[in-house]
Amino acid sequence: MGLTIYGIAASRAVRPLWAAAELGLEFEQVHTPYLGGATRTSEFLALNPNGHIPVLVDRRPDGDVTVWESMACALYVARHHGKGDGSDLAPATPREDAEALRWSFWAVTEAEKDALTVLMHRVAMPAAERKPELADAAEKRLRVPLRVLEQHLAQQQARGQAHVAAERFTVADLCLASVLAWARPARALMEEFPLVAAWLARCLDRPAHQALRAQARKH
Known part of the structure; x- marks a missing residue:
């Protein structure tokens, strides 16, 4: 095994x-x-x-x-x-499972392409190869899905829940944050959606993710 x-x-x-x-x-x-x-x-x-x-x-x-x-x-x-008992990131209820599924698929269909464009043309590609106009257009399109997530997080906050599917960090947050992390170089865009920005920072600041970032820098 x-x-x-x-x-x-x-x-x-x-x-x-x-x-x-x-x-x-x-x-x-x-x-x-x-x-x-x-x-x-x-x-x-x-x-x-x-x-x-x-x-x-x-x-x-x-x-x-x-x-x-x-x-x-x-x-x-x-x-x-x-464990699936509410003690870790595994879905513990049908609602949490549904949130993990829908936000993961949503991230891929609604945000990933434009978030990756922001990453590549703001920071990842050599400066001479970047096309700021592509990043600008991607950031404009991202306002639509980020507004949807901002509203959802506001609803979660009203329920006393700090994350996408529950009070605790779950795989729903992990999958979604792994995509939206690419859009963080768009600082002005992040400032438009403070709940998204704060939630994303909490996710990406987790020790497990920080350790993986350190690993990525070595390879």
């Missing part, structure tokens, strides 16, 4: 890595970068024929389980390795 995660922290693989770290799981990380051909070997393609990281392999008594797609990997880790 054992859990293996293929990928690096400076990629979408941060999602299952973060989930496993939050749960204090023992797991093997196979450092597999998305550049340089590591995901195009026959061995890797046997795990994920799409040739993308992350890939998660869970060796269980009833047989190995292989999962790809970063959100699916993170949700799987929480659901099948968390």
Whole structure:
């Protein structure tokens, strides 16, 4: 038995890595970068024929389980390795499970593309290759989903809950924050949505995520 995660922290693989770290799981990380051909070997393609990281392999008594797609990997880790009793990030109720599912899918469909554009054209790409006009347009589009999240967080606050699905940090926060973290370089945009900004800071300041950021800087 054992859990293996293929990928690096400076990629979408941060999602299952973060989930496993939050749960204090023992797991093997196979450092597999998305550049340089590591995901195009026959061995890797046997795990994920799409040739993308992350890939998660869970060796269980009833047989190995292989999962790809970063959100699916993170949700799987929480659901099948968390306690599910309200003491960790695993969903403890049908409502919490629903929130994790809907905000994870929402993050991918409504925010990820534009958040990544902000990251790349504000800070990640070499300055000479950045196109500020693309970042400007992405930030303008992000106002729509961020307004939706701001309203949701206000409703949660009225219920006495500080996070997306509950009072405690859950996999719903993890999946959503892993996407919106890319939009943080848009400081003016973040200032427009103070509840989102404060919630995002709480998520990203967690020790497990900070440790992964430090790992990402080394590779």
